[in-house]
Amino acid sequence: MKSASKFEKFAARSWNLLNEGKPFTPIFTVGTMVLFHLGDLGNTAGITEFLLALLTVLPLFIMYFVYDFPLFLRNYLWIPLVVFIIAWPELNINLLLFAAGLYFFFTVFFWGTFYYHLRIGTSWLNFTRFWKLVLKNSDSTSGNAQEQLPKVFLLLSVWELSFTALAGGASVPLLDIVLFYGFVLLFAFILHKYLFDWKPKAYEGYTKDEGPKVPDNCLSDKVIVIVIDGMRKERFYEANTPFLDQLKENGTEYLNMETVYPARTVVCFSSMFTGTYPFEHGIKSNMVYKLGVNTETIFDSLRKVGKRGRLLGIAHLVDAMGSDVETVTAVMHKDKADTNMLARARKIIDEQDPDLFIVQMIGTDQVGHSRGVLYDDYIEKIEEADALIKEFVHWLEAEGKMENTTLVVCADHGQADGIGGHGHLDEGERFVPFFMHGPHIARGIKVQEKHSLVSLAPTISYLMGAPYPSSSRGKVLMDAIKAEKDES
Structure with a gap:
């Protein structure tokens, strides 16, 4: 690819x-x-x-x-x-x-x-x-x-x-x-x-000051994050997704996980993997006037403890995360996009074996923008993502990559009516699917409390024994984490 x-x-x-x-x-x-x-x-x-x-x-x-x-x-x-x-x-x-x-x-x-x-x-x-x-x-x-x-x-x-x-x-x-x-x-x-009063409230303090102490020994050897770009939450629940359902029922699901404002892809990814907001990391839209975030990322944190992370996504994520991103072409048929993306993911894991691996699945977002989110085309892409993730996870298991690995599945933002719009948090954009699964993740937990996607970076740091990104404000998702390893 x-x-x-x-x-x-x-x-x-x-x-x-x-x-x-x-x-x-x-x-x-x-x-x-x-x-x-x-x-x-x-x-x-x-x-x-x-x-x-x-x-x-x-x-x-x-x-x-x-x-x-x-x-x-x-x-x-x-x-x-x-x-x-x-x-x-x-x-x-x-x-x-x-x-x-x-x-x-x-x-x-x-x-x-x-x-x-x-x-x-x-x-x-x-x-x-x-x-x-x-x-x-x-x-x-x-x-x-x-x-x-x-x-x-x-x-x-x-x-x-x-x-x-x-x-x-x-x-x-x-x-x-x-x-x-x-x-x-x-x-x-x-x-x-x-009247413009619907922006999410930002966390005021920093994780390094207010969050739990990072364990001396990492809980998870690896963390894999699968971001289904633009997956609208209620449409996900309507779709037939047996594998993803199994993951969230046997892991911890956050029922009120809130994206950031404005809910643009590059903004969301920047916030997810720096742990902070656009006013601090500097990426305020998909139109990036100055390349690179202004703050430390989770990739920087991992380097401090001799670990390596990779993000696989389409070209515009380079604008924020630079050389930590492996890019794929976005010029491909909508029915091949996610298949090709996960084929490239296997290649990266085979050749580089990163400790943190993040992959952006783009098929759902593409169809939402081109065909609308309230049609069967959109549901079909979510169901296709479920089947592809099942194949990918089974491959990881066969390769011995899931023995002490935390798996996170989420969306970066939802999509509103019309051309799958997202940015200003209309209905369908604000709250996203988010669940975690793995040997150090509690099983069968449904967290009702509202959380923010900025919590992803510090949670990864906690699991992997790396310092929190210096500007991270997110709360570590402790509801999901248990110290004892589940061997079942």
Whole structure:
């Protein structure tokens, strides 16, 4: 199985410019305006007026970059647009219709059909479902029509107002626009201060200060973590997963394991394996502006005691974890992705025999994004993951790799309705499947208390006799751990 090439890593980072909502909004708005006015930009005067008009709309670009308007807050985005229309009723309807058409072409046909067909083999008819997913999607990505359209319409309308005035030799109503911006800024600030109140509460102290002392002798020789990317909890419970059910019934299951905010894959993995939050490790979205986390990772902790960990995943995890990641190409058919991933996992264990091994299974997440989470396609991927994990664990047992090994199975985040959105913790995203199994793990325990995925790194440290990552804030999952080894 191929590793992700340098080009694929570059392409993955570039694609996030169009996937993440914050960079997409200005890129799409500027591109739309340029295409619409291409005929007006044939001379120096037209280009100058176009750029001067852009300067008048820059404050609004900045405001919409700072304020996401996620989840239900997007419903309020139409209010500034309505106020603008009342103040300046002469809208360029053709421009807005052009923008809407271009937006749905990009999301439904280019992204939802063409891109997914080339990358994971989705049907050429995927657009017949994808348009409904774009209309329902709630997270702040480019595929959130109810957030992106009112933002883009207002940005284009303000830009068009200034450009039309300059092109006609009139003055731009700067004072009125400034007053309007003041209203938008105050409106956004009040909404986010008083209504944006659903972020998980972070643990305040550090594990090294408040957590239990790490045992002098490690409890587990090895720890294997299988992350089923994007597995929505209640859909997992609905699926027929006999092997995973057996693991969680004969181990310890955390019934209220909470992901981090924002629930993006690179953010979640960074938090899971540093033990802390985005404000500390520095990875705040899949769009990584500065490579590498700012804190120690579990891999750094293991190196201090002469042990080695490896993470197997797709290209963008390198942005956070660097050389501790073995990459695989994400350009593969959705029905082969997890099979190939676990084949590569066997090869790494054969050749490197790491003490900690983490593997990211991506098939469920891919199908959730391309086909939606409320359809049978998604359930089928979860059931496929169950069968593949069974084969993988049985292989580990046959190779003698499970004798004193703790196995953790979890998701990094769930997925909401629409295009399997995740980030701002809509229904289906916040709480994830999480269970542990092994000779030092209590059997048949169901933990009701709410915990956070930041607990994974310090729990691994405790099991493997390594110091806690220096910035870890997670609580060690002591409900699951027992000192006596279960020989049964």
